[in-house]
Amino acid sequence: MSLKYIEEYRDALLARGLVKKIHLVSKKNLRLMEVCGTHTTSIFRHGIRSVLPEGITLLSGPGCPVCVTAQRDMDAFVAFARVKNVIVTTFGDLMRVPGSRSTLAREKASGADVRIVYSISDALAIARENKAKEVVFCAVGFETTIPTIAAGILMGIKEKLDNFSIYSAHKLTPPALAALMETEGVSIDGFILPGHVSVITGTRAYQDTFEKYDIPSVIAGFEPVDILTAILRLIQQNEAGAPALENAYARAVSDAGNEKAKQIMNQVFEICDATWRGIGQIPSSGMQLKQAFKKFDAAIKFGMDMPDVPEPKGCACGEILMGLKTPYDCALYKTKCTPMTPVGPCMVSSEGSCAAFYRYS
Amino acid sequence: MTEEKILLDHGSGGKVSHALFSDMILPLFENPELSKQDDGATLDIDGTKLAFSTDSYVVDPIFFPGGNIGDLAVNGTINDIAMCGAIPRFISVGLIIEEGLPVKTLKTILESMARAAQKAGVRIVTGDTKVVPQGKADKIFINTSGIGVIPPHTDVSGCNAVPGDKIIVSGTIADHGIAVLSSREGLQFDSNIQTDSAPLNKMVQSLVQSDCDVHVLRDPTRGGLGTTLNEIAAQSRVGMKIDELSLPIRGAVRGTCELLGFDPLYIANEGKLIAFVPERDAQKALEIIQQDEFGKEAMIIGDVTREDPGSVFLHTAIGGVRIIDMLTGDQLPRIC
Known part of the structure; x- marks a missing residue:
């Protein structure tokens, strides 16, 4: 994307015009959920909440991959870091997420070889350069990330990299939306659907959820104008009583999505049940390596079967991810739980709603 | 301090670094100069006002677009002194070098330091060189300290901002x-x-x-x-x-x-x-x-x-x- 493109969409006048329009059409009190963590950050960074009518509440959903990573998966990452001759490679956001007893950052400070990477290709490079060691990649992320991990596995096969494996804690977006709608007490009047994820999945991936729950849904990009446009359309749909599945990010998202990325993803991974932090198990919402690729499964390679563990007492991350609570409703927020001493992952990730509330409000 | 070990966060310059400073460093060294928490200390020696500051450089990589660890280390301390409202005059340089660093690389870094000092009009007047075994440091770390003279009637400090x-x-x-x-x-x-x-x-x-x-x-x-x-x-x-x-x-x-x-x-x-x-x-x-x-x-x-x-x-x-x-x-x- 050219920089000029970004500048154009940040056009302040255009945004202010949208804000005026939102105030004109907004009558009902509405609860709108942004599903993606990047949206959460953008909403805070641009002060979008502060320009909306009082009746419009924005909820931050389960769209930050770090925040929904189950405690047992974090424990597994920490356990790998403690195995001799293992180099753990991870996205930076996971470093400070607390497992039951430790974090990757603390393991690193205690001498474990934990390295921050920016993509799986960095992890593969580390494996190539360290043939005498085992390299484990902590694979978290949604549809946006999974195809790149799949491509990395295929590359590993091509290069016969036997010292490389991944621990897959991948998650899928549409099943989580459906699970949210089924949860008692959840009240959402519209979804701001994730832009990056939708580039891969396409608009069609949300069709079933939309039809089943008849809920206003708009796919949005990440600039203030994109987000304000989505909010305006969700308000218009609600005011008119005419729910629709709309694509307000057509410059990047198509109906069918990225077929090639989906094909690579489905070649290497298959759908499985997955545990989401704070929400619990959601059927068919995860992705695991297919049988043919099991030799790249770090859990099998190291015989790592982590027990399910209860989440920290008092941590409301789960309810916050479902829009049942805001960070202000959590007794730990800003007391025991801060970005310096996080209890739950929502306070760690740069895209977590608690961290965003802490930083920007 | 809630952590038992120092984490990378403690060096970020953000909240965790500040907590380390206020919870551990400041109470142990407590004095009026340090308590002001400016970029450098302002000292009064028999009526002459001086600014004194130190900084260590561990940037990775040591060469980056437009500069290297050498000119960075000189400019950084010059600026810390200048931010006290002072005119920087003299600088010290401490080098911690990892065994195996190419001499050519060291020379390039030192040449940039010399050029940076000359451009700013300060002199590098004292220093120290240590070499540590491979793996005990990463290529080269540099500490610079410096002093400068604060012109009379200058009172610049982070404590002096006022509404308006x-x-x-x-x-x-x-x-x-x-x-x-x-x-x-x-x-x-x-x-x-x-x-x-x-x-x-x-x-x-x-x-x-x-x-x-x-x-x-x-x-x-x-x-x-x-x-x-x-x-x-x-x-x-x-x-x-x-x-x-x-x-x-x-x-x-x-x-x-x-x-x-x-x-x-x-x-x-x-x-x-x-x-x-x-x-x-x-x-x-x-x-x-x-x-x-x-x-x-x-x-x-x-x-x-x-x-x-x-x-x-x-x-x-x-x-x-x-x-x-x-x-x-x-x-x-x-x-x-």
Whole structure:
């Protein structure tokens, strides 16, 4: 994307015009959920909440991959870091997420070889350069990330990299939306659907959820104008009583999505049940390596079967991810739980709603 | 201190670093000079006012677009002294070198240090060299300390901001951090962004020798502009209001930050200062800064307010308002 493109969409006048329009059409009190963590950050960074009518509440959903990573998966990452001759490679956001007893950052400070990477290709490079060691990649992320991990596995096969494996804690977006709608007490009047994820999945991936729950849904990009446009359309749909599945990010998202990325993803991974932090198990919402690729499964390679563990007492991350609570409703927020001493992952990730509330409000 | 071991966060320059300083370092060393928490200490020796400062450089990689660890180490300490309103004069250099560093590399670094000192008009007058076994340091670490003379009637400190002051930044922000990142292993991307590392002592000298009443000078290095503004808001017990549209940020820097999920407000600068001056002097101070070779893109970015002491607010381009907090932990890239 050219920089000029970004500048154009940040056009302040255009945004202010949208804000005026939102105030004109907004009558009902509405609860709108942004599903993606990047949206959460953008909403805070641009002060979008502060320009909306009082009746419009924005909820931050389960769209930050770090925040929904189950405690047992974090424990597994920490356990790998403690195995001799293992180099753990991870996205930076996971470093400070607390497992039951430790974090990757603390393991690193205690001498474990934990390295921050920016993509799986960095992890593969580390494996190539360290043939005498085992390299484990902590694979978290949604549809946006999974195809790149799949491509990395295929590359590993091509290069016969036997010292490389991944621990897959991948998650899928549409099943989580459906699970949210089924949860008692959840009240959402519209979804701001994730832009990056939708580039891969396409608009069609949300069709079933939309039809089943008849809920206003708009796919949005990440600039203030994109987000304000989505909010305006969700308000218009609600005011008119005419729910629709709309694509307000057509410059990047198509109906069918990225077929090639989906094909690579489905070649290497298959759908499985997955545990989401704070929400619990959601059927068919995860992705695991297919049988043919099991030799790249770090859990099998190291015989790592982590027990399910209860989440920290008092941590409301789960309810916050479902829009049942805001960070202000959590007794730990800003007391025991801060970005310096996080209890739950929502306070760690740069895209977590608690961290965003802490930083920007 | 809640942690049992030092984590990388303790060196981020943000909240965790501050907690380490206030909880452990300050109570042990407590004295009036240190307690002011400025970039350098202001000393009064028999009526002569001096500024004294030290800084260590561990940048990775040691060469990056537009500079290297050597000129960075010299400019950094010059700037810390200048931010006390002082004219930097003498610098010391401590080298900690990893066994195996090519002599040619060391020479290149030392040559840049010599050039940087000469350009700024300071002399490197003492130093020390240590070599440690391979793996015990990463190529080279450099410590520089320096002293400078504070002209009479100069009183510049982070404690001196008052409501009504205008806040000036001397040019585009976040260039240094992004330049270093662009050349970091595992994250190489093409960009023409160069470090802004530069000596600011001449700019400061022109400012303090003018009739502008300069209250605060600070260079927003590690932790970025956002963290530095918070430090001053806390030191001076004032509020601040920053206008997003007036923040000078290069397009390429903004774009890179978008891609990696960084906020330019928290990215390091090495050749920029922020100055707090009363409104009546603001235009004149801005012009003085703009006349300096490193201040051409200076802008007035906001005001000091009486309301909300200790807090910094950003008035966003779309007409919203949000808090600018101090950096919490190192900035990490987004993953989806």
